Amino acid sequence: MTSQTDFDLSVTMTDDAPPQAGSSDGHAIETTDLDIYYGEFKAVEGVSLRVEPRSITAVIGPSGCGKSTFLRTLNRMHEVIPGARVEGRVKLNGRDLYAADVDPVAVRRRVGMVFQRPNPFPTMSIYQNVLAGHRLNSRRLARSEADEIVEKSLRGAHLWEEVKDRLDRPGSSLSGGQQQRLCIARAIAVEPDVLLMDEPCSALDPISTLAIEQLMFDLKETYTIVIVTHNMQQAARVSDRTAFFNVEGPGRPGRLVEVDETDRIFVNPSKQATQDYITGRFG
Amino acid sequence: MTADANVHFHDEMAALERRILGMAEQAEKMVGMAVNSVIHDDPGLADLVIGMDDEIDRVYLTAHHDWTSLMARGQPLGADLRRMTVLLQLNAIFERMGDQCVNIAKIAKANAGLPRVDRVCAVIREMGDLVREMMRSALGAYVREDVDEARLLPTLDEPVDRLNASMYKEAVAVRADPSILEWATRVLMVSRALERLGDQAVDLGEMTAYLVTGERVEFDESGIMLRDA
Numbered sequence: 449m450t451s452q453t454d455f456d457l458s459v460t461m462t463d464d465a466p467p468q469a470g471s472s473d474g475h476a477i478e479t480t481d482l483d484i485y486y487g488e489f490k491a492v493e494g495v496s497l498r499v500e501p502r503s504i505t506a507v508i509g510p511s512g513c514g515k516s517t518f519l520r521t522l523n524r525m526h527e528v529i530p531g532a533r534v535e536g537r538v539k540l541n542g543r544d545l546y547a548a549d550v551d552p553v554a555v556r557r558r559v560g561m562v563f564q565r566p567n568p569f570p571t572m573s574i575y576q577n578v579l580a581g582h583r584l585n586s587r588r589l590a591r592s593e594a595d596e597i598v599e600k601s602l603r604g605a606h607l608w609e610e611v612k613d614r615l616d617r618p619g620s621s622l623s624g625g626q627q628q629r630l631c632i633a634r635a636i637a638v639e640p641d642v643l644l645m646d647e648p649c650s651a652l653d654p655i656s657t658l659a660i661e662q663l664m665f666d667l668k669e670t671y672t673i674v675i676v677t678h679n680m681q682q683a684a685r686v687s688d689r690t691a692f693f694n695v696e697g698p699g700r701p702g703r704l705v706e707v708d709e710t711d712r713i714f715v716n717p718s719k720q721a722t723q724d725y726i727t728g729r730f731g
Numbered sequence: 732m733t734a735d736a737n738v739h740f741h742d743e744m745a746a747l748e749r750r751i752l753g754m755a756e757q758a759e760k761m762v763g764m765a766v767n768s769v770i771h772d773d774p775g776l777a778d779l780v781i782g783m784d785d786e787i788d789r790v791y792l793t794a795h796h797d798w799t800s801l802m803a804r805g806q807p808l809g810a811d812l813r814r815m816t817v818l819l820q821l822n823a824i825f826e827r828m829g830d831q832c833v834n835i836a837k838i839a840k841a842n843a844g845l846p847r848v849d850r851v852c853a854v855i856r857e858m859g860d861l862v863r864e865m866m867r868s869a870l871g872a873y874v875r876e877d878v879d880e881a882r883l884l885p886t887l888d889e890p891v892d893r894l895n896a897s898m899y900k901e902a903v904a905v906r907a908d909p910s911i912l913e914w915a916t917r918v919l920m921v922s923r924a925l926e927r928l929g930d931q932a933v934d935l936g937e938m939t940a941y942l943v944t945g946e947r948v949e950f951d952e953s954g955i956m957l958r959d960a
Binding site for chain 2: 729
């Protein structure tokens with residue numbers, strides 16, 4: 449068994465460990481022959497995918513193709529479902545996320561997640577919401593340090609100017625778009641390497657959606673982003689690379705059909721299945 | 732059986748394409764009429780050509796409007812995006828083809844009643860026939876999405892270019908007779924217009940190659956595709 453010192457995610461805390469630029473071979477995330485199960489049901493099969501550091505990768509595909517399931521394996525959220533498991537390999541910065549000695553909680557600190565519906569802690573203030581990740585990690589912060597993290601995170605999420613005078617108000621008092629940016633602020637407050645976004649704009653109006661998309665452009669200067677979206681125009685607007693997942697029918701596992709530069713996928717994809725999906729033809 | 736979840740967009744795109752290709756069919760007829768108006772000294776036929784171009788211009792403007800609307804509403808991707816991109820360019824190419832026919836018709840009117848040279852008229856007739864064949868071939872290749880057929884267009888264009896070059900020698904040969912020189916000098920512009928029409932047919936072939944392969948190409952003289960032109 450590998451010693452904890454070889455792969456001690458639990459001590460690579462934010463204030464002394466800047467985000468890493470990727471593994472020695474240049475990939476922030478790398479999955480190899482990844483199979484994902486719910487009990488005996490294989491939901492996703494054989495996904496080998498590399499994600500470049502400080503880039504945005506969009507994952508698109510029809511409902512039931514396993515794209516959100518795949519996303520949740522990248523920070524070990526999948527396994528919180530009883531009976532759920534993975535086979536194959538997921539590496540973060542060259543290290544196996546599913547190695548026996550790896551603490552899933554530490555993984556989720558390095559790989560943050562933003563969900564479809566904004567989910568600020570309703571009883572917490574805006575200020576406390578931003579620091580929630582630190583609290584969960586049982587970090588004790590000096591007031592000045594906490595203030596600095598809150599301002600930096602809210603600025604990073606393009607929210608500071610809108611909330612700086614009401615940081616003690618509940619997070620739930622914000623609009624939907626502001627709540628989603630608050631959740632992004634909460635995610636980046638612990639300075640992860642990777643941000644996973646599972647349809648982060650599907651519950652937002654077009655202006656709030658654009659605000660999130662503009663934010664993503666800034667965030668990718670620092671973070672590696674993987675976004676699942678049903679909105680192909682959004683994938684085309686924001687991502688550097690796009691991965692298309694498909695499923696051949698009910699009860700069949702989803703598969704990665706094609707991954708390529710985004711403009712290639714949306715102008716001249718290599719696979720007919722991708723062409724059919726992005727032009728709305730199925731057969 | 733293929734299900735089409737985007738059937739309204741595809742129907743509208745197909746209708747737009749039919750209208751734009753209709754411009755090419757109209758332009759091909761106009762080439763024949765315009766050439767005949769020159770070599771048969773028929774100003775009335777030239778007026779018909781000029782009138783037909785008004786219809787092409789009307790279709791061009793409405794097609795451009797509808798193209799913009801369809802892009803905004805449909806936000807096409809993949810092969811649909813490529814086809815829409817091609818349609819916008821074809822719309823412009825066919826409108827320009829109509830303009831070239833008008834240029835030829837206007838020269839026919841300016842040359843009305845002037846003495847002509849049968850040998851030069853024969854060259855113009857041959858160029859007109861070649862260009863019309865190129866236009867039909869380019870249109871057929873596009874409709875059939877046949878890249879191999881499209882690649883033959885530069886070969887068909889070669890004699891058009893050669894005949895156009897020979898027209899300068901013809902003009903020099905008649906320089907001693909001022910009345911014929913005036914006619915011949917204007918007919919040089921007819922030759923030039925036909926040469927441009929041939930080039931536009933080759934452009935249509937290159938658009939066909941892009942539509943099918945997704946690669947922007949230029950054809951060289953032998954039809955070899957120079958990628959990422």
